[in-house]
Structure formats: structure tokens, C-alpha cells
Amino acid sequence: MELLGALLPLLLMFAVFYFLLIRPQQKRQKKIQEMHNTLQKGDKIITIGGVHGTIDAIDDDRIIVQVNGEQKLTFDRQSVREVVNPD
Structure with missing residues (x-):
């Protein structure tokens, strides 16, 4: 029981980091790769x-x-920051 009490704050901290930092960065990288x-x-x-x-x-x-x-x-293909085609 004490082990769960000690690990719970670490698990919560990891979950917060995942949803606030890691997941949005992965979405941005996927969008950039798709654009390239x-x-x-x-x-x-x-x-x-x-x-x-x-x-x-x-x-x-x-x-x-x-x-x-x-x-x-x-240029390298990866050096393109954005496409600005008029829609």
C-alpha cells in the first residue's frame, strides 16, 4: 500500500508531461512530415x-x-517550413 502511495505522484506527473508536452509535439511532427x-x-x-x-x-x-x-x-526537402499556396 505504501508503494502505491509513493508511485502515484510519479505516475500522475508522467501523465501530465505526456499530455502537455510529448503528445502535442508528436502531433506537430506528424503534421510537418505529412506536409513534406x-x-x-x-x-x-x-x-x-x-x-x-x-x-x-x-x-x-x-x-x-x-x-x-x-x-x-x-534545398533539402526537410528545409521547407510551410506551404503558402493561395486557396
């Missing part, structure tokens, strides 16, 4: 470095981004 998997040529994007451009070409792990209508830069 659905990137397409023509998507307007912003990279984690703040570069705005349009995807010109894409393969499994790299994208070529057209910036200012003429310059093309190569």
Missing part, C-alpha cells in the same frame, strides 16, 4: 531560412526552388 510528403512542383513555399519561392523540381530528398522568377536554389 505532399510537396509538389508549383507549390509556393517558405524555407526555414526565410527564403520565399516556388518549387521548380522535386525528388525524394531535394527540391529546387525558383526565386525572383529566375534564380534557382537547391
